[in-house]
Amino acid sequence: MPAISVDGAITDVHVGFAPGTISASQTSFTVGGIAALRVGDSISDHVLIADPKVKHSGMVVAAGASTFTIAGKPVARLGDPTNCGGKIAVGVGSFTIGG
Structure with missing residues (x-):
């Protein structure tokens, strides 16, 4: 099962783009x-x-766990995709989520 990802996690290097940092939109x-x-x-x-003049802007986490939501939105995990072709590259190994 993939590990849950938290504020400050980064994406992988994807299609030649450097990693981006992901910001949490909730604190509950x-x-x-x-x-x-x-x-x-x-x-x-x-x-x-x-x-470096070419950049990805306005990108977001595209998919997450179908079995675990926070305020109606699926939780993001290590390996989940972004809408720019990347994947989340960091997760908290002590907290895994299926689905």
């Missing part, structure tokens, strides 16, 4: 005192490694 559910991420949470602008 935390893991180790850090807010859990959900579908729709925003990813910082991140640049194409070969040409």
Whole structure:
């Protein structure tokens, strides 16, 4: 089962773009005192490694756990996709979620 992801997690290097940092949009559910991420949470602008003038802007977490929601939105986990072709690269190993 994938590990839950929390505020400040990053994406992987994808299609030549450097990782972006993901920001939690809620603070009511935390893991180790850090807010859990959900579908729709925003990813910082991140640049194409070969040409930093090219960037991904306005990106978000695209999918998450179908079995665990916070305020109606699926929780984001290690390996879940973003809408820019990346995947979440960081999770809290002591808290895993199926589905």
